[in-house]
Amino acid sequence: MSADPRLVAFYSQGEHERRRLQTGRGRLELVRTQELLRRALPPPPATVADVGGGPGTYAAWLAAAGYDVRLLDVVPGLVEQARALAAAQPDRPFTAEVGDARALPWPDASVDAVLFLGPLYHLPDPDDRERALAEARRVLRPGGVLAAAAIGRFAALLDAVRARRLDDDLLAYLEETVLRDGRLEPRDAGFTSAYCHTPEDLHAEVAGAGFADTTIFAVEGPGWLLFEREAGVPEGAGAAPDDDRLLASALRAVRATETEPALLAVSSHLLAVARAGDPS
Secondary structure, three states: OOOOHOOOHHHHOOOOHHHHHOHHHHHHHHHHHHHHHHHHHHOOOOOOEEOOOOOHHHHHHHHHHHHHHHEEEOOHHHHHHHHHHHHHHHOOOOEEEEOOOOEEOOOOOEEEEEEEHHHHHHHHHHHHHHHHHHHHHHHHHEEEEEEEEEEEHHHHHHHHHHHOOOOHHHHHHHHHOHHHHOOOOOOOOOOOOEEHHHHHHHHHEEEEEEEEEEEEEEOOOHHHHOOOOOOOOOOOOOOOHHHHHHHHHHHHHHHHHHHOOOOOHHHOOOEEEEEEEOOO
């Protein structure tokens, strides 16, 4: 079983994946994901499998809070970045290894929570997503928590409207790809291939994999449209002068509407939170 070479190439480009969560809409995504995880996860020292954990941003945060964190990612360069973060906090380290969400290296019923903060949208084939979710359920203890992120089906369209660049060519491209069947094939090096869920799709996939009590949350809500697209973030960049003001406004909006069905599809990212039942 091998990873998509385009995905590996994209995420092997420097430290963009780590830096993008420091400013603008990426910072909104980080703050909201952290607050949703605080609510969903069992208390430390629970064991958390951070599958697709990339450069270790969430793993380092959770380990610092006292969790036993095991990071897994298909991109060797991101795993190296994660290991560097773990080494930088020797009193609260975590493990990081190369691996695939479709074949998790851990025994049955051995972890308390599984984070899928990337795998579902980087597995365009529904059979692969089904296999990954089955693996998450296998390694979770009964009652364990799954937190699975998805890119919203309409995020690319809304971003183009926000940026006032929705010309005929771009609209035709979106209609032929993500708006038709959820599969996004990039036209340039700005991203890699992905699957973009509707809230209903995400709920159906997670519940269909045997998880219970599935709830879909908006991660950013409508407020992500306040921010410019995070591209070319320079090394060590800090927040823009108005980031704090925009962030506060965006957080108020999403906290007031985070499970409102009529607004879920406006969010750039969704988070499914569910529990594993007894496999018997």
